[in-house]
Amino acid sequence: MTRQLAMIPGDGIGPEVVAAAIEIIEASGVKATWTELHAGRAAHEKFGDPLPEATLEGVRAADATLKGPTATAKGIGFRSVNVALRQKLVLYANYRPAKTMPGILSRYEDVDLIVVRENTEGLYSGLEHEVVDGVVESLRIISRKASERIARFAFETARKQKRKRVTCVHKANILKLSDGLFLECCGRVAKEFPDIEFNDSIVDATAMQMVRNPQEYDVLVMENLFGDILSDLSSGLVGGLGVTPSANIGDGIAVFEAVHGTAPDIAGKGIANPTALVLSGVLMLRYLGEEGPADAIEQAVRSVILAGETLTGDLGGKADTAQFVAAVIGQL
Ligand code: NAD
Numbered sequence: 001m002t003r004q005l006a007m008i009p010g011d012g013i014g015p016e017v018v019a020a021a022i023e024i025i026e027a028s029g030v031k032a033t034w035t036e037l038h039a040g041r042a043a044h045e046k047f048g049d050p051l052p053e054a055t056l057e058g059v060r061a062a063d064a065t066l067k068g069p070t071a072t073a074k075g076i077g078f079r080s081v082n083v084a085l086r087q088k089l090v091l092y093a094n095y096r097p098a099k100t101m102p103g104i105l106s107r108y109e110d111v112d113l114i115v116v117r118e119n120t121e122g123l124y125s126g127l128e129h130e131v132v133d134g135v136v137e138s139l140r141i142i143s144r145k146a147s148e149r150i151a152r153f154a155f156e157t158a159r160k161q162k163r164k165r166v167t168c169v170h171k172a173n174i175l176k177l178s179d180g181l182f183l184e185c186c187g188r189v190a191k192e193f194p195d196i197e198f199n200d201s202i203v204d205a206t207a208m209q210m211v212r213n214p215q216e217y218d219v220l221v222m223e224n225l226f227g228d229i230l231s232d233l234s235s236g237l238v239g240g241l242g243v244t245p246s247a248n249i250g251d252g253i254a255v256f257e258a259v260h261g262t263a264p265d266i267a268g269k270g271i272a273n274p275t276a277l278v279l280s281g282v283l284m285l286r287y288l289g290e291e292g293p294a295d296a297i298e299q300a301v302r303s304v305i306l307a308g309e310t311l312t313g314d315l316g317g318k319a320d321t322a323q324f325v326a327a328v329i330g331q332l
Contacts, residue, residue: 003032006062011040012262013272014068020274020325021281027329028293039081040070050081064284067257086119091248093153094119096231103306104239111237113217117227118150124224142178147185154221155193165197169206169222242314245279256284270320273312300331
């Protein structure tokens with residue numbers, strides 16, 4: 001089957017790492033046609049809009065979209081292309097696996113957890129105002145609909161991946177109404193999944209435990225802000241943002257992207273590490289049911305990193321992007 005995929009090159013190193021990921025995906029034998037869409041500073045310069053309607057339409061129409069990092073130009077209406085993209089397309093689930101990669105220096109050898117973050121509400125609802133001079137207020141929205149939806153996503157992910165447990169991370173001891181509702185919704189959805197264990201954990205204690213004993217966790221589900229913070233913490237457990245993939249998923253729409261930014265300091269030099277975007281491509285292939293090519297690419301990336309001979313500068317090597325890509329394709 002030929003997949004109808006979209007790609008957003010984005011800004012800075014975006015075009016370089018997206019091209020690298022597509023080259024590897026094509027070498028894996030996946031049949032796809034790619035439509036190029038535009039977002040970020042490049043789109044603003046070209047079309048006067050950092051997130052043109054045609055891009056939203058293209059993402060909706062595609063089976064899935066691979067996205068490079070985008071820079072948000074100052075003073076152009078909204079704070080972040082990424083937040084706008086997630087909200088306009090209702091990409092309600094942010095999915096961030098953190099798995100130890102042998103060959104990359106990190107504190108632990110056996111981390112394998114998934115952070116599922118609610119992507120549309122919480123403190124990121126964009127409801128902020130100045131009450132009086134010197135006093136501002138940000139509203140933290142938690143709804144039953146969004147909480148049950150993200151809980152169901154977490155349990156379905158756990159079931160699909162044959163995971164044991166889902167942990168609801170919250171602060172319901174203090175935020176009794178909002179996080180009380182979130183916890184209650186997770187508990188209700190848990191009853192639909194008797195094959196998956198369910199427990200809950202207070203966010204501050206979770207942060208400490210994740211650092212002390214990350215092996216304890218399996219799938220964690222939480223609201224937007226806690227998810228933003230703990231998903232970066234989870235990346236730190238396995239070697240940092242340079243190797244961390246992510247997915248933003250809605251109903252029938254999905255955007256896959258690295259969690260790092262546009263790296264303006266190295267853009268255009270051909271030395272960016274494409275690993276995070278290649279692994280985001282692996283998540284995309286799994287989402288599409290292309291398990292064979294996904295396994296092959298993940299294994300190839302892991303072998304190249306473990307061998308340590310063709311690493312990019314950020315991982316302490318001397319290879320450029322093209323050499324890394326060639327090494328991965330050589331392993332396929
Ligand atoms: P950054 O991730 O771009 O860079 C931080 C450091 O990590 C830099 O030294 C950079 O060279 C290095 N780095 C990042 N990715 C790398 C890679 N693949 N290979 C090698 N080195 C890499 O973070 P920043 O400097 O805070 O942000 C720069 C821009 O990116 C900002 O405009 C920000 O808004 C944007 N941003 C976009 C996204 C996104 O689109 N998903 C995410 C984060 C930041």
